[in-house]
Amino acid sequence: MTAPLFNKVAIVGFGLIGSSIARCVAEYPGLANGVVCVDRSQAVCDRVLELGLAQQAGTDPALVSQCDLVVLATPIGAFADLGAVIGPHLTAGTVLTDVGSVKQSVIRDIAPHVPDGVHFIPGHPLAGTEHSGPDSGFALLFKGRWCILTPTPGTNQAAVDRLSAFWSGCGSMIEVMEPGHHDRVLAITSHLPHLIAYTIVGTATDLEEHLQSEVIRFSATGFRDFTRIAASDPTMWRDIFLNNREAVLEVIQRFTEDLTALQRAIRWGEGDKLHELFTRTRAVRRSIIDAKQA
Amino acid sequence: MTAPLFNKVAIVGFGLIGSSIARCVAEYPGLANGVVCVDRSQAVCDRVLELGLAQQAGTDPALVSQCDLVVLATPIGAFADLGAVIGPHLTAGTVLTDVGSVKQSVIRDIAPHVPDGVHFIPGHPLAGTEHSGPDSGFALLFKGRWCILTPTPGTNQAAVDRLSAFWSGCGSMIEVMEPGHHDRVLAITSHLPHLIAYTIVGTATDLEEHLQSEVIRFSATGFRDFTRIAASDPTMWRDIFLNNREAVLEVIQRFTEDLTALQRAIRWGEGDKLHELFTRTRAVRRSIIDAKQA
Incomplete structure (x- = not known):
């Protein structure tokens, strides 16, 4: 049996998209060994543990330091602050991505906080419903849907391939595109x-x-x-x-x-x-x- | 066994709505003994007979004279001409209705052509899909959906009740409303x-x-x-x-x-x-x- 693509996935912001990714990790083999939930709401963290969607959950951004894939899944208005808070805890070799619906602003807000050696690859799964929160996710959300990645020039290709494989494993079709x-x-x-x-x-x-x-x-x-x-x-x-x-x-x-x-x-x-x-x-x-x- | 509400139903214009009504008549007991298709397209008439949706089908408007319920189901732009052509063939006691999405214009276009003794009750089933033509209909189209009737003052109440019962039998909920x-x-x-x-x-x-x-x-x-x-x-x-x-x-x-x-x-x-x-x-x-x- 081959090792999964990632060891631990941190999902920061555990709503519809975040909890759907967690369900994919749980249901589809080969994606990751485990999920860590980071959410500013303790109630959400409690619920995530209750649903069994993550092995660890907490409000402390330092939790991301043990993860080799970090997915930002909050509303994009929070990204500038989030970058400043998460950045110092990212370790070299980690793949950092997001699921935001706008890509130029995400690069503007996150890129300045990304330490050397961390692979920042903005992403956008074209999937969703009108429902919100950790209870609303489901593993089939991404099946047959596009996931657009918008890496900036000079991004490590192996990291892009690894992230693409992760999204493919969630059922997505991958497209690489210029952010603008x-x-x-x-x-x-x-x-x-x-x-x-x-x-x-x-x-x-x-x-x-x-x-x-x-x-x-x-x-x-x-x-x-x-x-x-x-x-x-x-x-x-x-x-x-x-x-x-x-x-x-x-x-x-x-x-x-x-x-x-x-x-x-x-x-x-x-x-x-x-x-x-x-x-x-x-x-x-x-x-x-x-x-x-x- | 009680007699059905109507003997023969003429459906004039056999598209999505018309063919769905015909399917209701075929599948739900108590609505009518049979369906007559009137359509200006011979190809549609042929297809309707092939699908078994009517016992008779033709382009001749005189076909409505043998029917005690006549449903106009063409696009409403055709109604002024249609009224002039159909009017002379309507027999006293017949209930004449339509399924058009605008009601004031339909009254303007049809009412002048309605002979004395014919009960004209404009109607609008709030149901549809993006598909067209006699193949696109289905008997469940009206189930749980509203059908709005807009009788003008002085309309025979027994005729309104009979038409309401027909639409209820198709699965609709009935609402009576002023046309404007x-x-x-x-x-x-x-x-x-x-x-x-x-x-x-x-x-x-x-x-x-x-x-x-x-x-x-x-x-x-x-x-x-x-x-x-x-x-x-x-x-x-x-x-x-x-x-x-x-x-x-x-x-x-x-x-x-x-x-x-x-x-x-x-x-x-x-x-x-x-x-x-x-x-x-x-x-x-x-x-x-x-x-x-x-």
Whole structure:
């Protein structure tokens, strides 16, 4: 039997993603010998031990010093502080990664705190649900989903390969990408959709009271799908928008222009323009089904 | 054994909704003795007979004269012409209904063609998928979903009760509503979400080519949910926007104001405003789950 890829994995921030990684380590052989939980909430640490998701759990950042893989899985707004606190406890040879949804800001916040000899490889598993906390994770979360790694130039290739193997072992498909490119792609595929969903659900809750209850009752007509997205973790998403500001503002601008054009087509009864767009968008769905991402 | 609610049901326009109703008639006892398909496409009629979804199928509108329930299930843009063609063949005592997503325009287009003694009761089952055509229907489509009826004042109550019983037999929950109120509620719960989904998918397809393929590959991050909605039938949706123009334009305006406010909060780094909204929208999801519409 070959040795697992890592000895101990520290998961810092034990929410949906962190606890899903821990479940992968427990269920899939060859990933690691054990999991150490670091979370600023003692209640979360207690729960993690109760669920048997880690062999050790505590609020002390020094716990990472015994681990050869350290995964930062808190909301990205905490990363600057976290880097300063965790950095001194990282030991040479350790692979340090994260699961944040923005990559340029993560590099800005973490890289200055990484000691020599530690391999910092930013990462982003494209997986999640609208649920949060250590109870919400599951080992199949990453299965068939992409995990994007955005190593900076000069990163140790063996470390990248080892981390890739770890994510493959969790069921992911791996893609290596330039951090700025990642942030632009995600701005359109993920950040804008979430912002739109938050907006439309907010618009509905601002309606006159007698309409509000109707919106809930009759939500199974499109609106419902948006409420699922708009139920995602508020802190995580606040941090994403604040940290991918430029790319997000750029796609909002494009979106608004397009919506204004449609609004005008509706006002002037330009049915052909509507039909043409709706036919084009239907084809996009087909591409996604063909790409097996549906 | 009691007699079924209706003898023969004519379904005019045999797509997702029409063929689902036909499947309900076939699978659930007590609804009707048989189904007659009227569709302007001979190919659809042939397919309907092949699938065994109707005992008779043809393009001749006179086929409705032998039926005591007539369900109009074409896109609503066809209703004005359809009313003129079908009207003369309706016989006294018949219940005439439709499944259109806008109710004021349907009343405007159909009511003038309804002969005395025919009970016209506009209806709207809040159910659907992104698929179209007679093959896409299924008998469980309406189960646990609302069906809204919008009878005009003076409508025969026994006819409303009989149609309600028919939809209950298909698995629906019934709600009676004023047509204008229906159109306002649906503008926010259904029409705006669809328009937004069409817009965002359109925005993505207008990206530079190298980004486009990435959008497909990495769609499992929010965007994917929008593509499903944006794959809905183009003709049906064109007709909805053109026929519920005032209500849709009003909610687009509200939505745009709210999006602009969020855009500004992102630009100026106002994290508290974002967090407050995202927390509020999460609660809406909970209401929908509590209302068993999730």
